[in-house]
Amino acid sequence: MHFPVLIDLLIIFSLALLVNIIFQRFNVPSILGFIVAGILAGPHVFGLETNPDDLELLSEIGIMLLLFTIGIEFSLKDLMQIRKTVFLGGGLQVLITVAITFILTFWAGYAWQLSVFFGFLVALSSTAIVLKVLQEQSLMAQPYGRGSLGVLIFQDLIVVPMIMLVPFLTGGMEHPGNELLWMLLKVAGLILFTILGSRYIVPPILHVVARTQKQDFFILTILIIGFGVAILTAILGLSLALGAFLAGLIISETDYNHEAFGNIVPFRDIFTSFFFVLIGMFLNLDFIATNVWTILLLTGIVLILKTAIVTFSAYFSGYRAGVALTMGIALSQVGEFSILLAQTGRQYDLLPIYYHQMFLSVALMTMVVAPFLIKSGPGWLLNILPSRLYHKRLKAHSDERSVENYSKLENHLVIIGMGQNGHNISHAAEYAKIDHVIIDNDADLVQKEKQNGEPIIFGNAENIAVLKEAGVERAGTVVITIHSASSTYTALRNVRRLSENAYIIVRTRHVEELEHLYKAGANDVIPGEFETAVEIFTQVLKHNLVPEEEVRQMAAHMRENGYGIFRHREYETTEPFLPQFSISAVRVAHDSEVINKSIGELRQNDVFAEPVLAIQRGEDVVTNPSDNIQLLENDILVVMAKPEQLACKTCVFEPEDTTVITPGRQNDF
Numbered sequence: 174m175h176f177p178v179l180i181d182l183l184i185i186f187s188l189a190l191l192v193n194i195i196f197q198r199f200n201v202p203s204i205l206g207f208i209v210a211g212i213l214a215g216p217h218v219f220g221l222e223t224n225p226d227d228l229e230l231l232s233e234i235g236i237m238l239l240l241f242t243i244g245i246e247f248s249l250k251d252l253m254q255i256r257k258t259v260f261l262g263g264g265l266q267v268l269i270t271v272a273i274t275f276i277l278t279f280w281a282g283y284a285w286q287l288s289v290f291f292g293f294l295v296a297l298s299s300t301a302i303v304l305k306v307l308q309e310q311s312l313m314a315q316p317y318g319r320g321s322l323g324v325l326i327f328q329d330l331i332v333v334p335m336i337m338l339v340p341f342l343t344g345g346m347e348h349p350g351n352e353l354l355w356m357l358l359k360v361a362g363l364i365l366f367t368i369l370g371s372r373y374i375v376p377p378i379l380h381v382v383a384r385t386q387k388q389d390f391f392i393l394t395i396l397i398i399g400f401g402v403a404i405l406t407a408i409l410g411l412s413l414a415l416g417a418f419l420a421g422l423i424i425s426e427t428d429y430n431h432e433a434f435g436n437i438v439p440f441r442d443i444f445t446s447f448f449f450v451l452i453g454m455f456l457n458l459d460f461i462a463t464n465v466w467t468i469l470l471l472t473g474i475v476l477i478l479k480t481a482i483v484t485f486s487a488y489f490s491g492y493r494a495g496v497a498l499t500m501g502i503a504l505s506q507v508g509e510f511s512i513l514l515a516q517t518g519r520q521y522d523l524l525p526i527y528y529h530q531m532f533l534s535v536a537l538m539t540m541v542v543a544p545f546l547i548k549s550g551p552g553w554l555l556n557i558l559p560s561r562l563y564h565k566r567l568k569a570h571s572d573e574r575s576v577e578n579y580s581k582l583e584n585h586l587v588i589i590g591m592g593q594n595g596h597n598i599s600h601a602a603e604y605a606k607i608d609h610v611i612i613d614n615d616a617d618l619v620q621k622e623k624q625n626g627e628p629i630i631f632g633n634a635e636n637i638a639v640l641k642e643a644g645v646e647r648a649g650t651v652v653i654t655i656h657s658a659s660s661t662y663t664a665l666r667n668v669r670r671l672s673e674n675a676y677i678i679v680r681t682r683h684v685e686e687l688e689h690l691y692k693a694g695a696n697d698v699i700p701g702e703f704e705t706a707v708e709i710f711t712q713v714l715k716h717n718l719v720p721e722e723e724v725r726q727m728a729a730h731m732r733e734n735g736y737g738i739f740r741h742r743e744y745e746t747t748e749p750f751l752p753q754f755s756i757s758a759v760r761v762a763h764d765s766e767v768i769n770k771s772i773g774e775l776r777q778n779d780v781f782a783e784p785v786l787a788i789q790r791g792e793d794v795v796t797n798p799s800d801n802i803q804l805l806e807n808d809i810l811v812v813m814a815k816p817e818q819l820a821c822k823t824c825v826f827e828p829e830d831t832t833v834i835t836p837g838r839q840n841d842f
Contacts, residue, residue, distance in 0.1 A: 185214050185450055204302055204544045207446050208537075211453020232451045235444030236509065237417040239301055240329070241399045242441050243322070244421020245434045255323040262320065262490035263327025266504075269482050270296040286342040290523055293335045294515060294532060295475060299508040299540055300325045300414075301448055306547045307503075317499040320487055324504060329414060330360075332510045336517055337410075343521045359409045367419045370402075371426035379429045383616035383631065388436070395433045396440075398424065414510075428619060428631045435638030448509060452537055455512075461534050468531070472538040476546075479505040503547045506539035582608050584649035587675075589634040589664055591618055594654040594680055599627065610643040634664035637671070645671045654680045662693055669694030761808045773800030787811040 192213070193206035213219055271292030278288040303325060307318045337356055375398060382394045399420045406416030424433050461468055484501035488494060515532055518524035524532070586602050586609035588595045595611065602609040611629040613619055619631040632639030634655065645651060651668050655661045661679060668677055679695045681687065687698045761767060767775060772785055788795045788802065789809040795802065804810075 181214075184219070185210060188213050189446060189450065204305060204449050205541060207449035208453040208541060211450035212456055212458070213453075214450065215454040215456065217456075217458040229451060231444055232448035233413060235441065235446065235448045236301055236414050237399070237403055238437060238441035239304065239445050240414045240418040241403075241421045242434055242437055243300075243304060244418040244423075245425050245430050245437070246421075255319060257490055258320050258323030258487075258492075259327050262486045262492075263324040263331075265486035265489060266324055266483050267296045267328065267331055269486065270479065273478065273482070286523065287528075290339070290342060290518055293338075294511045294518075294536075295479070295507065297328050297332060297508040297511045297514070298325060298479070298504040299506050299543060300329060301445060301509050302506065302540055302543050303503055303547060305445065306544050316492065317496045317503065320492055320496065320500045321503045324483065324487070324500065326418075328508065329412075329418065329510065332412065332514065335514060336412075339514075339517050339521050339523060343523050356410070359411065363406060363409070363411070363416075363419060367422055371423040375423050376427045379424075379427055380616050380620065383429055383432075383614075386614060386616075388633065391429075391432065392436045395424065395437060399437075412510075428623065429616075431630060431639045431642040432614075432632040432636060435632070435636035438638065452509075452512075452540060455533055456537055457530060457534065460530050464531065464534070468534045468538060471531070471535045472542075475507060475535060475539055476505045476542070505546065506543040507536035511536055582610065582644050583647045585609055585644065585647070587612065587640075587643050587645055587648045587651045587668075588654070589613075589651065589668075590654035590656075591615065591622065591629065592654055592656070595652070598652055598654075612639060612643055633660075635660055635667065637667055640664075640667055640671055645675065648672060648675045650676045650678065652678045652680075656682075658682070658686060662690065665690060665693045665695055758809055758811050761804050761806055761810070763806050765806070767804050768806050769803055771801050771803050772798060775804075776800065784813040785810055786813060 189207050189210035192209050193203050196203070196206045196209075271289065274292035274295045275285075275288045278291045279285055283291070303321055307321065334356060378398075379391075379394065382390050385391075399417055402420035402423070403413045403416035406419070407413050424430055480498075480501040482501070483504045484494075484497045487497035487500045492500065512533065515524060515529055515536075519526070519529055586598075586607055588598055588602075588609060588611045591599070591611050591613035595613070599609060599611055609628065611622070611627060612632055612634050613622075613629060614631065614633045616631060619629050622629045630639060630643055632642070634640060634653070645668055651672075653661055653664055653668070655664060658681070661681065665677065665679060668675065676696045677694060678697045678699065679690050680699050681690060682700065687700060690698045785798055786796070788798050788804075788811070790805065
């Protein structure tokens with residue numbers, strides 16, 4: 174069997190892995206590692222004979238998936254809220270870049286058509302590189318991350334009319350006005366389709382698939398929607414990437430966006446890597462060596478020019494100077510769609526081969542330095558600029574991205590699994606006014622609970638993206654009540670990976686799983702089968718008229734002997750949130766001097782001064798007892814006091830029955 178493509182892919186992946194492992198030691202971005210792997214695999218080093226069209230197809234899939242995930246993360250509401258950045262900031266940046274590039278190149282003696290085309294090429298930045306680095310650095314939520322995305326969205330939209338204008342520049346468009354009008358109508362139709370699809374078409378489809386609780390069905394459905402809308406836009410003469418972005422926007426409006434995002438990310442990362450490998454393979458090292466000084470000079474001019482233009486456009490659209498300058502640095506490179514546009518120029522003989530190779534060399538050089546600029550830019554500016562220029566925004570700026578309530582929560586409770594236990598914990602949290610978020614993968618249940626106002630997310634807790642959406646990194650307590658043992662273990666490991674400080678309580682079915690779960694990072698594990706046995710045993714004792722106190726002691730003894738050796742391990746997160754506050758439960762001894770005396774009398778005689786919260790008398794409980802109530806033998810008093818405060822009362826209460834209840838973390842259950 175002959176399969177050279179698979180062999181070449183194996184070599185490329187091996188090179189990429191080896192290079193990135195070496196680069197990681199020096200904190201070099203993985204993007205650059207893929208580019209270097211492409212250089213090594215290219216014709217000037219190892220000379221792999223892989224068909225470039227194969228890699229180009231794989232890289233285009235990667236760009237599609239990248240835009241798809243961006244659309245999922247970025248809803249239509251978010252898009253409308255940054256419309257000022259998209260249309261004003263992005264429009265200004267493209268217009269000014271094209272104009273200045275045209276003036277410089279036309280003044281240098283180039284034809285006006287080629288000068289305009291050079292402006293098109295320089296105006297576009299790399300969506301793949303910028304967004305990948307921003308996502309890796311968790312900077313998408315920062316003002317400059319959102320602003321950069323807004324400008325990139327406009328660039329990705331404007332590339333379509335740019336491609337359509339290439340025949341006009343060469344005289345190959347017979348009726349440019351009609352064709353441009355037709356293109357605008359198609360874009361308007363796609364926008365209408367996106368709105369209708371996000372409301373009436375995709376949500377019921379995803380709900381039906383999600384009810385099956387089959388992850389493979391769900392992933393296939395997401396891919397069908399993404400590729401289907403992308404192919405639809407391609408049929409209409411627009412870009413695949415634009416269609417993928419619109420498909421992501423459609424899914425972003427559903428309750429299943431977080432689960433979809435987490436499942437697509439691995440595919441995106443794999444296919445996007447082909448794009449960067451392809452960039453490296455495009456580099457002509459002989460051409461670069463011959464024209465090295467010219468390439469470096471043009472690279473510097475492009476970086477400086479685009480930084481200045483983007484900075485001005487962002488500042489004009491409402492961003493502070495520091496944020497605008499950071500955006501300028503982030504978007505200073507030339508983009509992948511510029512390479513695609515350059516190939517279109519070659520097809521129409523608009524771009525001579527020498528200038529095409531020169532452009533590729535300059536573009537790829539800007540892409541090589543881009544990851545370092547994006548990662549280091551904010552740090553440089555923080556050290557150079559006054560904080561008021563960097564951190565604050567103009568009050569008139571209205572492009573602040575909306576944030577889910579979950580992203581604002583801190584030290585909150587995350588409940589994984591909305592079964593009966595999760596339901597009870599949620600109600601208790603609601604009653605105690607504790608901020609909480611629920612995760613469940615039952616589509617019907619999630620839909621029902623959302624209608625009831627529950628803060629619930631659809632998704633699988635084995636999915637890191639879903640856990641991040643619930644704010645697990647900032648959670649004080651996480652309760653896992655999943656029925657599947659393997660899913661429980663995976664969710665536990667993922668939660669502990671995201672947060673070292675969260676107090677994790679796990680409910681499991683079997684006692685033998687306790688040690689395994691504790692080693693995986695649980696702070697407390699409650700075995701369901703054992704608790705059921707204890708409850709049955711206590712009911713048997715009560716039915717046989719065993720005193721309540723003895724039943725309690727026997728149940729505690731069972732728990733201690735049954736699995737107590739695994740419980741109540743000390744972690745740094747278990748400090749009480751009210752360390753000076755203790756509640757004690759004490760019993761009135763049979764020979765106590767307080768029998769038949771009221772609480773008021775005891776206070777007057779300084780026998781008993783601590784606040785009494787409740788009195789248990791047999792099966793009755795009196796809360797907030799008045800000073801007139803008389804104490805009887807075997808009454809149990811719930812008192813707000815520390816153990817040392819009760820030590821002098823041994824003549825009044827039985828010391829062996831004193832139980833200290835010290836509150837732990839506010840969100841613990």
